[in-house]
Amino acid sequence: MDFQSRTTTRPTAAATVSFPSPGGRLPVADTVDEIYVAGRWVRGAGELIESVDPATGEVFATLHGAVPGDVDNAVDAGRRAVAASGWATMLPHERAAVLYRIGNAVEAHAERIAALQTIDTGKTLAETRALAHSAAGTFRYTAAALETAEEVVTPPRGPFVTVSTYEPMGVVGAITPWNSPIASDAQKIAPALAAGNAVVSKPPVWTPWVTLLLARLAEDAGLPAGLLSVLPGPGRTVGDRLARHPGIGKISFTGGTRTGRTLAHVAAEKLMPITLELGGKSPTVVFEDADLEQALAGVLFGIFSSSGQSCIAGSRVFVHRSIHDEFVARLVDGARALRVGPGTDPATQVAPMVGHEHRDAVAAMVDDAVRTGAQVLCGGSVPDDPALADGAYYLPTVLAGVDNSATICQEEVFGPVAVVLPFDDESDLVAQANDTVYGLACGIWTADYRRAWRTAKAIQAGTVWVNTYKQFSISTPFSGLKDSGIGTEKGRDGIRSYMNQKSIYLDMSGAPLPWAGR
Numbered sequence: 038m039d040f041q042s043r044t045t046t047r048p049t050a051a052a053t054v055s056f057p058s059p060g061g062r063l064p065v066a067d068t069v070d071e072i073y074v075a076g077r078w079v080r081g082a083g084e085l086i087e088s089v090d091p092a093t094g095e096v097f098a099t100l101h102g103a104v105p106g107d108v109d110n111a112v113d114a115g116r117r118a119v120a121a122s123g124w125a126t127m128l129p130h131e132r133a134a135v136l137y138r139i140g141n142a143v144e145a146h147a148e149r150i151a152a153l154q155t156i157d158t159g160k161t162l163a164e165t166r167a168l169a170h171s172a173a174g175t176f177r178y179t180a181a182a183l184e185t186a187e188e189v190v191t192p193p194r195g196p197f198v199t200v201s202t203y204e205p206m207g208v209v210g211a212i213t214p215w216n217s218p219i220a221s222d223a224q225k226i227a228p229a230l231a232a233g234n235a236v237v238s239k240p241p242v243w244t245p246w247v248t249l250l251l252a253r254l255a256e257d258a259g260l261p262a263g264l265l266s267v268l269p270g271p272g273r274t275v276g277d278r279l280a281r282h283p284g285i286g287k288i289s290f291t292g293g294t295r296t297g298r299t300l301a302h303v304a305a306e307k308l309m310p311i312t313l314e315l316g317g318k319s320p321t322v323v324f325e326d327a328d329l330e331q332a333l334a335g336v337l338f339g340i341f342s343s344s345g346q347s348c349i350a351g352s353r354v355f356v357h358r359s360i361h362d363e364f365v366a367r368l369v370d371g372a373r374a375l376r377v378g379p380g381t382d383p384a385t386q387v388a389p390m391v392g393h394e395h396r397d398a399v400a401a402m403v404d405d406a407v408r409t410g411a412q413v414l415c416g417g418s419v420p421d422d423p424a425l426a427d428g429a430y431y432l433p434t435v436l437a438g439v440d441n442s443a444t445i446c447q448e449e450v451f452g453p454v455a456v457v458l459p460f461d462d463e464s465d466l467v468a469q470a471n472d473t474v475y476g477l478a479c480g481i482w483t484a485d486y487r488r489a490w491r492t493a494k495a496i497q498a499g500t501v502w503v504n505t506y507k508q509f510s511i512s513t514p515f516s517g518l519k520d521s522g523i524g525t526e527k528g529r530d531g532i533r534s535y536m537n538q539k540s541i542y543l544d545m546s547g548a549p550l551p552w553a554g555r
Contacts, residue, residue, distance in 0.1 A: 076265075082101065135260055141177075159389040188201060319475070344453050
């Protein structure tokens with residue numbers, strides 16, 4: 038069940054990059070051929086993973102991945118570590134102190150993390166810096182939420198005191214995506230540890246390095262050995278064993294809907310809780326009274342930042358018919374003006390995609406849309422700049438001329454591709470926006486906040502932004518509807534989702550139970 042594995046025939050180059058991390062160290066100094074199993078750094082016995090710089094197509098590091106036996110060792114060690122370290126029974130502020138130290142370590146090494154993530158994923162340094170600082174904030178927020186979490190004394194219904202308490206699950210599994218590894222790592226690992234669990238993390242084979250670096254920082258911050266393992270490897274072997282292992286109490290997965298559905302079946306067989314953050318085909322709505330400059334900037338950012346490789350990308354752009362032609366013309370001009378280049382260039386707005394295989398899959402979807410009637414208003418091809426020829430680049434693309442039932446409007450592209458669609462009124466808009474199997478996010482651009490509220494309530498999405506887009510807060514829950522997922526991440530409930538709830542009744546009367554006939 039691996040949507041992440043890949044092979045490459047790209048040439049291998051010397052492992053050098055032009056942007057040093059703190060202390061003059063190059064990011065590739067962090068790419069040691071070791072995985073983190075049960076608190077030990079060991080050379081993996083699994084498949085050889087080749088890490089490719091998406092900007093050049095060159096292999097910059099290799100790693101031997103994990104095997105299913107590593108999952109067994111990690112789960113066994115996690116169980117022992119939870120008991121031996123007293124992690125599960127520590128007072129909340131004691132666990133929080135470790136999480137604070139991890140967050141501070143991530144913050145201190147943000148440049149190092151950003152540089153490594155840029156060479157691994159192709160993202161711009163501006164974005165990877167923001168993701169590193171966000172991850173640090175996630176650990177610190179989770180620590181604060183843990184310190185202030187309360188158990189509930191429920192209203193009395195008899196001569197007893199009732200208390201609702203929460204306890205760790207034991208060992209949990211975290212399967213993270215390649216598009217935002219450090220942020221996704223923190224979003225799963227921090228609350229799972231806060232809840233008193235051990236964590237076995239399976240990062241994607243496309244982008245394993247930042248998760249391994251996070252494990253080193255957690256180790257240095259004093260996390261007891263065995264509470265965290267990081268096992269890069271194919272989903273079909275390592276991920277499958279992790280999900281099916283009887284010692285895993287929960288899986289949290291972010292990735293494709295097809296893989297998520299497979300994991301949900303496994304969880305159902307085990308009667309195991311699961312959190313799934315899956316795909317999206319999010320609508321962005323521009324009403325006729327919107328501030329067009331603000332809306333234009335938001336729509337461009339919503340679909341073309343991260344090169345469109347985001348589950349929340351605003352890939353369906355609905356524009357009121359009265360302003361459709363004007364807005365689309367400006368959108369096309371704006372897309373053409375975006376600067377395409379390597380993530381290491383501060384001027385870059387649209388960086389390479391994560392790899393050539395993925396870039397080619399996006400291009401194939403656009404080509405298929407064109408064959409079935411879509412009109413390419415801009416983009417629709419790789420750049421013709423010779424300096425970008427070896428990278429996994431694809432131009433920002435705007436398509437038109439299809440209705441919402443077209444495949445390009447219904448299937449997640451996961452690339453810099455927007456489809457513009459006209460609408461006539463609110464009811465037409467809501468019907469089209471909801472006509473999808475997904476329900477992850479939505480953007481609304483209007484000056485009328487009453488209409489914004491009505492539309493936000495009517496559209497089926499876990500997150501709705503009004504006059505902004507892709508803004509997040511770790512304190513605010515995140516979830517998806519329909520095929521976009523199950524369960525909630527972030528916020529205080531993000532910690533509770535990794536715990537079992539228990540009710541305790543304390544008798545206050547001292548009287549025997551009133552058996553019939555006595």
